[in-house]
Each structure stands twice: as C-alpha cells, then as structure tokens.
Amino acid sequence: MKLHFTEEQKKQELNKLYLEEDDLLLEAEFVEGEGRKFLISGVATIEGERYHEFEIICELAEDASEDPVSVINTDWVWYDFNF
Numbered sequence: 466m467k468l469h470f471t472e473e474q475k476k477q478e479l480n481k482l483y484l485e486e487d488d489l490l491l492e493a494e495f496v497e498g499e500g501r502k503f504l505i506s507g508v509a510t511i512e513g514e515r516y517h518e519f520e521i522i523c524e525l526a527e528d529a530s531e532d533p534v535s536v537i538n539t540d541w542v543w544y545d546f547n548f
Contacts, residue, residue, distance in 0.1 A: 496533040520547035
C-alpha cells in the first residue's frame with residue numbers, strides 16, 4: 466500500500482523525521498509497504514545538502530495503522546538507505 470502525507474500533515478511537520486545518528490532530516494512525501502516493512506520516500510537534508518527522491522527502508526517493531534505518520538513514529542527494528 467502507498468500512503469501519502471496530506472497537506473495538513475505537512476503543515477504540521479508530521480512528515481519530518483530526524484535520524485540523529487546519521488544527522489539526517491527527511492521530509493517524507495509518502496510511505497509504501499505492508500506488514501512491518503516499509504519504504505519512506507522524500508527529500509533528505511544531510512550536512513546542509515538536499516537529496517531528492519531519497520529513500521529509507523525500515524522494519525517496524527510493531528504493526529502500524531494505515532497512516533503514514535504512524536509508520537514514521539513507530540519504533541524501528543532496523544533501517545537502511547535505498548541507493
């Protein structure tokens with residue numbers, strides 16, 4: 466399933482995800498997947514550089530609801546960047 470963030474969610478910055486250990490800020494456009502494995506796609510800022518169509522693959526620690534905000538706010542077991 467592919468879940469897009471609404472304009473209201475973006476205004477509230479609910480689509481933003483910060484990964485401290487990688488000093489990466491992702492402004493997610495959509496989340497795609499099922500079960501506990503998801504791909505999060507958007508614009509990443511790393512060390513002041515912006516990367517469009519940046520993707521993070523993750524596995525959630527528990528099931529999330531069918532809402533993209535739920536996916537990025539649920540604890541992750543692991544994640545990796547999709548190059």
